[in-house]
Structures are given as structure tokens and as C-alpha cells.
Amino acid sequence: MLKKLITPLLIVLLFSRLAFAETSLLNVSYDVSREYYKDLNPAFIKYWKAKTGESITINQSHGGSSKQARSVVDGLAADVITMNRSPDIDVLFDKAKLIPKDWQKRLPNASVPTASTSVFLVRKGNPKKIKDWDDLVKPDVQVVIPNPKTSGNGKYSYLAAWGYVLKNGGDDAKAKDFVTTLFKNVPVLDTGGRGATTTFAQRDIGDALITFENEVFLIQKELGADKFEVVYPSISVLAENPVALVDKVVDKRKTRALAQAYLEYHFSEAGQDIAAKHFLRPQVESAVAKHYENFKPIKLFKVEDVFGSWSKAEKTHFADGAIFDQIYAK
Amino acid sequence: MAQKNSLPGFNLSLGYALLYLSLIVLIPLSAVFIKTFSLSWAEFVEAATAPRVMASYKLTFGASFIAALINVVFGVLTAWVLTRYQFFGKKIIDAFVDFPFALPTAVAGIALSAIYAKNGWVGSLLEPLGITVAYTPLGVIVALTFIGLPFVVRTVQPVLEDLGAEVEEAAASLGANRWQVFYKVIFPAIWPAVITGFALAFARAIGEYGSVIFIAGNMPMVSEITPLIIITKLEQYDYAGATAVAAVMLVISFILLFAINGFQWWNNRRFGYVK
Numbered sequence: 001m002l003k004k005l006i007t008p009l010l011i012v013l014l015f016s017r018l019a020f021a022e023t024s025l026l027n028v029s030y031d032v033s034r035e036y037y038k039d040l041n042p043a044f045i046k047y048w049k050a051k052t053g054e055s056i057t058i059n060q061s062h063g064g065s066s067k068q069a070r071s072v073v074d075g076l077a078a079d080v081i082t083m084n085r086s087p088d089i090d091v092l093f094d095k096a097k098l099i100p101k102d103w104q105k106r107l108p109n110a111s112v113p114t115a116s117t118s119v120f121l122v123r124k125g126n127p128k129k130i131k132d133w134d135d136l137v138k139p140d141v142q143v144v145i146p147n148p149k150t151s152g153n154g155k156y157s158y159l160a161a162w163g164y165v166l167k168n169g170g171d172d173a174k175a176k177d178f179v180t181t182l183f184k185n186v187p188v189l190d191t192g193g194r195g196a197t198t199t200f201a202q203r204d205i206g207d208a209l210i211t212f213e214n215e216v217f218l219i220q221k222e223l224g225a226d227k228f229e230v231v232y233p234s235i236s237v238l239a240e241n242p243v244a245l246v247d248k249v250v251d252k253r254k255t256r257a258l259a260q261a262y263l264e265y266h267f268s269e270a271g272q273d274i275a276a277k278h279f280l281r282p283q284v285e286s287a288v289a290k291h292y293e294n295f296k297p298i299k300l301f302k303v304e305d306v307f308g309s310w311s312k313a314e315k316t317h318f319a320d321g322a323i324f325d326q327i328y329a330k
Numbered sequence: 331m332a333q334k335n336s337l338p339g340f341n342l343s344l345g346y347a348l349l350y351l352s353l354i355v356l357i358p359l360s361a362v363f364i365k366t367f368s369l370s371w372a373e374f375v376e377a378a379t380a381p382r383v384m385a386s387y388k389l390t391f392g393a394s395f396i397a398a399l400i401n402v403v404f405g406v407l408t409a410w411v412l413t414r415y416q417f418f419g420k421k422i423i424d425a426f427v428d429f430p431f432a433l434p435t436a437v438a439g440i441a442l443s444a445i446y447a448k449n450g451w452v453g454s455l456l457e458p459l460g461i462t463v464a465y466t467p468l469g470v471i472v473a474l475t476f477i478g479l480p481f482v483v484r485t486v487q488p489v490l491e492d493l494g495a496e497v498e499e500a501a502a503s504l505g506a507n508r509w510q511v512f513y514k515v516i517f518p519a520i521w522p523a524v525i526t527g528f529a530l531a532f533a534r535a536i537g538e539y540g541s542v543i544f545i546a547g548n549m550p551m552v553s554e555i556t557p558l559i560i561i562t563k564l565e566q567y568d569y570a571g572a573t574a575v576a577a578v579m580l581v582i583s584f585i586l587l588f589a590i591n592g593f594q595w596w597n598n599r600r601f602g603y604v605k
Binding site: 067198202314321 | 377380381382440443444447448449450464465543544547548549550551558561562563564565566567568571
């Protein structure tokens with residue numbers, strides 16, 4: 001009886017493995033890249049079909065970036081990982097040795113096909129006259145920023161404010177005062193970027209929202225361009241979105257060639273065009289020139305240039321008891 | 331196993347019960363404690379007693395306690411209405427009670443924050459009175475009250491049904507006034523069920539994450555709940571620190587639940603109920 005049941009089950013399993021083994025990819029990504037990959041994946045599937053005749057499927061998984069990275073560390077079989085901060089890919093090496101330490105060297109531009117930056121969204125007519133970072137620390141202004149402890153988006157906003165002070169001749173002490181005052185103006189610390197968007201746009205909290213440029217345009221598209229205005233600060237941070245294939249997984253699933261091609265497609269002209277369509281700043285030089293007029297040229301600095309490295313920034317600013325926690329210590 | 335059981339199969343069924351409990355509850359929970367052993371005692375104390383963490387314990391346990399108390403009052407009232415009166419739409423209202431069980435908590439959180447925000451239906455009415463619910467500790471209590479409601483209603487309801495209106499009628503015919511009927515007849519009977527409902531609602535509230543983070547505001551030292559602290563530590567890949575806080579939470583919860591159960595046992599003996 002049992003045998004009767006098991007045999008067909010095994011056959012089904014065997015066939016399903018044969019049918020899907022080499023023709024699917026799992027892309028584990030961060031929270032707000034859904035819309036971008038909804039466009040990029042079909043384009044790549046078409047491209048791959050035309051090139052090799054092979055039909056493939058690409059499965060997406062989205063969520064808070066650290067949580068996503070943690071599931072891959074804990075065994076989620078992701079062929080590729082696409083994040084909005086390099087530390088969330090570094091952790092695959094640090095915790096589980098799933099990728100080599102120098103993963104960023106394997107693709108052009110340190111494996112960063114697209115980027116964004118932290119900008120402001122204010123209410124129509126800009127009633128509080130918010131033009132630059134200085135205006136956010138005024139006593140009567142409320143700013144919505146996602147929690148830097150739980151959100152990459154929030155970390156970038158925090159570091160952008162810090163960098164603004166340094167780039168204007170201030171020192172670390174001044175920068176600390178500045179971000180302290182800034183975060184005293186934050187009434188709600190949402191755990192992620194989308195939560196902050198909801199708080200600002202739907203709950204009517206705060207005079208300004210600091211979030212990624214691509215999120216800001218998405219808000220305008222979804223909720224109406226007549227309700228909000230985008231304000232570009234004089235300087236902000238370059239929020240790089242790195243990509244990597246997960247060696248241990250692609251070798252086991254024999255999908256390395258496909259995963260590599262998929263990642264390279266991010267850097268192709270077609271891939272960069274799709275990124276630009278979703279308000280992600282293209283990082284390949286030819287594409288930067290092509291989409292120049294769509295992105296306001298503001299001064300952007302890399303995290304590495306101002307803070308040394310991400311791990312240093314994490315340690316001095318976001319670790320338990322570090323500067324961000326001191327803002328709230330009584 | 332000297333105990334004589336009139337029912338056969340005691341050893342087998344007890345074995346299964348223990349195995350099941352171990353697989354589902356004890357092993358995962360012990361993993362929490364084992365993970366904390368990667369910390370030294372000093373590190374453990376530091377992770378579990380930092381000022382921010384202490385403030386979050388106060389909020390989580392305090393708000394859960396208040397929410398459970400609110401649910402005791404209104405849960406008993408709801409159970410009373412549902413068992414003692416017949417009215418149009420009673421079945422539907424009865425079904426409503428279970429909604430907080432079925433609704434994904436994140437949806438509940440978003441709905442509550444939409445209603446209680448200063449531009450929401452309820453929030454806009456409270457705003458002129460100077461009461462802000464959303465993004466304050468008050469919002470935490472509101473969310474925890476919402477998710478805990480079914481527990482008290484569902485534990486008290488069957489007891490009230492069993493009790494029957496005849497008992498109250500008998501008490502009344504013997505000369506008891508309404509207050510005496512409640513205090514001397516109904517209350518002792520439903521008391522154990524109320525305590526159970528309170529304990530369940532309280533325990534559920536302590537662990538609640540999904541609905542609270544949308545309405546709490548999550549400000550460190552003010553409206554940050556302990557489960558959020560744990561998630562925050564996990565986000566920073568600080569597994570040991572997260573389990574340290576979780577372990578403290580588990581121990582406090584266990585002590586509280588144990589105390590509540592003990593109180594109930596003592597209470598049952600005092601009133602002589604076998605239940």
C-alpha cells in the first residue's frame with residue numbers, strides 16, 4: 001500500500017526536479033524593488049529566450065533587507081541577491097561563507113548597477129519652506145525618517161545628514177549635534193521605508209519625509225503629484241544597490257551561467273533603461289549620460305568616502321549604544 | 331507510576347503529549363536559551379538591561395497588563411450580553427468577537443493607525459480634546475486591547491451558559507438584590523474563567539508585534555515595545571543579544587503566568603470548585 005503511494009510520488013518529484021532544476025532563478029531582494037523587478041524580469045526572460053531558446057522563470061522574494069539576507073544565510077536557496085546596501089550582501093560571506101569576500105570585484109562598478117539618493121518630500125506649496133538639510137532642524141518642523149536601526153533607507157538618511165555637516169566644514173561634534181536635533185524632530189520611527197511613506201502620506205504626520213528618490217517618485221505616481229513636492233538638498237548620499245550571485249547555491253543548482261547573465265543584464269543598456277524608468281539612477285557611464293536630464297544633478301557622496309567603510313559607519317553610528325542610541329538616551 | 335488510572339493508555343498518551351510539547355514548544359524555546367550562552371554573563375546583563383531595553387519592558391508589560399484588564403471588564407460584559415439576551419443579529423456579533431483572531435495583525439495595526447491618526451475618524455475627534463492615540467503608548471494599549479478581546483469573551487461565555495439564568499432567578503427569589511446576585515452568585519462561578527481569559531490576553535499581548543509597530547511610533551524610551559527591540563537586534567545580525575532579551579521576556583512571562591495559574595488554583599480550592 002505504502003509502496004503504491006510512494007512510487008508515483010517519487011516519479012512526480014523526479015520530473016518536477018528535471019523540469020525546474022536548471023530553468024529558474026530565485027532573486028532575493030529588498031522591500032521596495034518590487035516594481036523595478038516586475039519590469040526587469042520579463043525583459044530578461046525574453047532576452048534569454050531569444051539568445052538561448054531556453055524558457056526560464058524568475059521568482060522574486062521581497063522584504064526588509066536584513067531579514068532577507070538573514071534568510072539566505074539561514075539556507076534560503078537564493079541564486080542571486082539584490083540589496084540596497086553592501087553590508088547586507090557582505091553578511092553572506094561573514095556568517096555563512098556563501099560567497100567570496102571580494103564579491104564586489106566580480107561585476108562592473110563594484111557590482112552596483114543602480115543607485116538612489118535620500119531626498120525630501122514635502123507637502124504641496126512647501127508651507128514650511130524646506131530647501132535644504134538646515135531647514136529640517138528648525139524647532140517647528142517635523143520630519144519622518146524610517147528607523148536607522150531597522151531600515152537601510154533610514155541609515156542612508158542619517159548618514160546623508162551627517163555628511164552634509166562634514167562637507168560644509170563642520171566636524172564630527174557639530175555633525176552629532178545636527179543629527180541629534182534632526183532626530184528630535186522625528187515624531188515616528190517606522191521600521192521600514194514603506195511604513196514611513198504611509199505615516200507621512202496617508203496619516204498626515206510631519207512636514208517632510210526623507211526617503212529614497214525612487215520611492216519619492218513612486219509616491220507621486222501612486223498618490224498624486226498634486227499633493228506633494230520633491231525637494232533636492234544641496235548634497236546627499238549615494239545609496240548604492242549592489243547585486244551578487246550566491247556561489248554555494250548556483251553551484252548546487254547548476255545555475256551559475258544563468259545567474260551571471262541575469263546580473264550582467266542589470267548593467268546592459270536595456271537593464272539600465274528599465275532602472276531609469278523606475279527612477280533608479282543608472283550607474284553605467286553610457287546610461288548616466290543618456291538619462292542625464294531625468295535626474296537632478298546634485299552633489300552625491302559615497303558612504304565609503306565620508307565614513308571610511310560601511311562597517312565603520314555601522315560601528316560608530318548604529319551599533320547598540322553608539323551615536324544613534326545616544327540621541328535617545330536620557 | 332504508582333498512580334492508578336481508571337482509563338487505560340495513560341503511559342502511551344502521556345508519552346505522546348510530552349513528545350508533542352517538546353517538539354512544538356520546549357525545543358524551540360530551549361534553543362533561545364542555548365543561543366544566549368554565546369554571551370558572557372556581563373554581556374548578557376548589558377544586552378538585557380540597557381536603559382532602552384528596560385524602558386521597553388515597562389511599556390510591554392505595563393500596556394499588556396492594562397489591555398488585559400480592559401478586556402476583562404468589557405469581555406465579561408460582552409460574554410454576558412451574548413449569553414443572557416436574545417436580540418436581532420446576535421449570531422453576527424458573536425462572530426465579530428473572533429475577528430481579532432483571524433485578522434493578520436499587521437492589517438489590524440494599519441487599520442487602527444488609520445482610524446486613530448489625527449486625520450482618521452476617531453483620531454480627528456480626540457485631537458481637539460488633546461488626546462493623541464496613534465504614535466503614543468496609548469496606541470500600544472489600543473492595539474493590545476484589540477488583539478486580546480476574544481480571549482476573555484471565549485473563556486467566560488461557556489461558563490455563563492452553563493450557569494444558567496435559573497441560578498440567578500433562584501438567588502433573586504431568595505431575596506438577593508442585583509449587586510448581591512452578581513457578587514455572590516455569578517462572580518465566584520466565572521472568576522476562574524475570567525482569570526484564565528486575563529492570562530491568555532495578557533500573554534498574547536506581551537508577544538504581539540505586527541499590530542503594535544504600526545500604531546506605536548516606535549520612539550526609543552517612549553513607545554518602543556520589547557519585541558521590536560528583539561527585531562532590531564536581529565536586523566543588526568546580533569542573534570545573541572536578541573535571544574538575551576527574548577530569554578528575559580520568557581522568564582518574566584513564565585513567572586507571571588505561573589503566578590496567575592497558582593492564584594487560580596488557590597482560588598479554586600478556596601471556593602471549592604473542581605473545574
